[in-house]
Amino acid sequence: MSREEAGGRIYVYSFICRQRKIFLFWGFILLAFLPSWWTGFVWDDVQYILQNPDLRTWQGLFRIWFVPSSSPQYYPLTFSTFWIEYQLWGLDPAGYKLVNLILHGANAFLLWTIIDTCLGVKRCWVGFFTALLFAIHPLRVESVAWISERKDVLSGFFALLSAKFWIANSALSPAERGWRFLFPFSAALLSKTAVCPLPLALVVMDHWRHREAWRKSWAAAAPGLVLAFFAGMLHLFLEQSNIDSARKMLDIPVLERILIAGHAFWFYVLKTIWPFPLMTLYPRWQFDPMQATLWLVPVSVFLVMLLAWFHQRKDHGFALLCVGIYSVLLFPASGLLLQAFNRFSYVADHFIYLAGIGLVLPLGVLLQHLVQQKRTVWLPWLILTLLAMGSFVRGLDYKDSETLFRQNLKYNPTSWGVHNALGSVELTQKSNPGAAIAHFQAAIQLEPQAAQAYYNLGVALTQAGKATEAEEAYRYCLGIVPGYAEAWNNLGILYANLGRIEQAKEAFLRAIEQKPGNQEFQGNLREAERLLRER
Known part of the structure; x- marks a missing residue:
């Protein structure tokens, strides 16, 4: 057999394998979120869509962009998608949920391609498993089945697109690279301001990929960091009215916020490993900063970060990558910063939409290891099936409020x-x-x-x-x-x-x-x- 023929067979085999993976990928996603598609409006979907007069007229579209107080939150790109959909299918919730599902699936597929680009063909199962874990994990149901959380999946789409641009343009000068990624990042900020720390997460990723040249990443990230700073300040200013309506419940001392952030860090780790039970509103913790044992939790978070930093030579910075992505992207919703939702709870499934990538990435590596062993080749598929079933059942809860x-x-x-x-x-x-x-x-x-x-x-x-x-x-x-x-x-x-x-x-x-x-x-x-x- 000639070298050309052998190369052709390898290409055909790789193509067939990838098509099978894509079929499995979308099959799992559709199975997991099938009930979510046919559920109704819940909770503040009423305020966002059912009773939102701005979705009805062209003047309303203008107000969405130029009158920040007209919407419950100033996320003009998110509310513009609602405006377009209202013109297309009115108040049929299935249409809005289908868009959420498509965006979520696109996000998972983007994540797959990003990981494949970073790791290469030798570890191709890592990208597949990580993206699928991200896609079908029951923690994601809230962001897909709850129409108001369009802001999660839409900002996630543009954030992952920003990461794609960032990686594709890594050979360019820092200035050119920074400006090219700025457009999708701006769209992400206009969808949900919680993606502000994304430039820092991309710097962490560069540190893992190109440790010798990662300092240049700071120069490339500078325009995004400046934009994120001003977007964050605007959000805090506009969010003030929502915070003022619950000021006495949100008057939380700094020391207690540190305790909340430490517990939130481990809360999501545990929910990723064992996602039961899931709730829209979790118990609102009450911590006494004078209780010394409570400080073991935030101290343990600091130790994990320290270990990840000093373990770089042994694992090529992989632990730092996972901990860094998770910690950086979780920061806006960690409890250190006040937001109106905290009057109900300090944690929520939708808070971890993008940050969860840092948690499922090591699990994707684990599943690849299991699938390559004869004795455990079946185990990853069982885990994925159970997670999909968990998301299926959780989706049934979103029938109505x-x-x-x-x-x-x-x-x-x-x-x-x-x-x-x-x-x-x-x-x-x-x-x-x-x-x-x-x-x-x-x-x-x-x-x-x-x-x-x-x-x-x-x-x-x-x-x-x-x-x-x-x-x-x-x-x-x-x-x-x-x-x-x-x-x-x-x-x-x-x-x-x-x-x-x-x-x-x-x-x-x-x-x-x-x-x-x-x-x-x-x-x-x-x-x-x-x-x-x-x-």
Whole structure:
């Protein structure tokens, strides 16, 4: 056989093997997320899509980009995809979830190609297994089945595209390389600001790939780091209003935040190894910084990082690569920085979407080792099948908000956020104010500083015809958060219905002080002024 014929056979064999891998790859993903595709809107999908007027008009698209306060969070590229989809299929959740699934699958495929490029053909199973572990792990279900988490899969797509550009242009000068990766990175930031640390993760990757020249990576990453800094500052500024609405619950000392970050680090490691049970809202930890044993956790995180650094010569920096990617990308959601979601919990499955790559990479190496041994060749496929089944079952929880939070209540019955969400379901979807009131009161008992629960209780009491109790609930809400615009507006409506027009006008004015551009508040004020003139 000639050398050309042998080379041709090897090429054909490699091509067939890759096609089989691609078939298995997409087959596992579709199996894992099949139930997620046919589930409905849940939780804040209502705010993001169902009741978002900006998705209806061209003016709304303009507001998405140029009026940051018009959206729940300023992620204009994410909300632009929602705007486009609303024009295509309206309020059919299947369309939105299909886009999430396609983006997630594309992210996993991009990860596969990136690892193959970095490791080469000799370790081709590592890329396949790592990408598939990333794709079908039950921790990813929240980012795919929950439409509002489009920001995860969309920012993930552009972040991985940035990494692809970064690797492909490694031979260019630092300046040219830095500017070329900036475009997809900008798109990632416009999808979700949590990808800010990506340039640092790419520097870590360069340190592993080209240790002798990795210092040049800092120069290439500089434009991205500058852009990330300003994007992060803008996000913190815009997020302030959300934080202010839960300020008393988020007044967490720095020492306690360090403890939270250390526990979060190991929480996700353990959930990656054993992803059961999974919840939308996990228990909200309470730590006493004066308890010395608690500090063993963040100290252990520091020791892991130290060991990874000093182990570079033995493993060629692989441990540092995994720990570095995981730690750097987790940082924005580690608990060290405040965000509104922390009023419910300090950890969430969607927090680890990209950071999880650092955890599944060593597992991908392990599965490659197992598949190459005759005695254990079957084990990787069993593990992948079990993970896919876990994602399949988890996807069933996203049928609707009631199913999601009833399941959550089984594992976390002391979560005020779960009771608050179930109360909203009883109130808005089942028109059962009595059951809603019970849930909101349970939420308040669990978290007396939950202004949102007091607000919702006021709405439920109003629907139940209990005006005096409703007024008291709104007053408690405003005692916690004096700038709660919706509470002032509802209080004004309550006063107007009771004939207390002057008090109603004052309440509407207070609401408009907080949100000057709100058309509903302005209309209510005009109506109150008209009633006063007609007296």
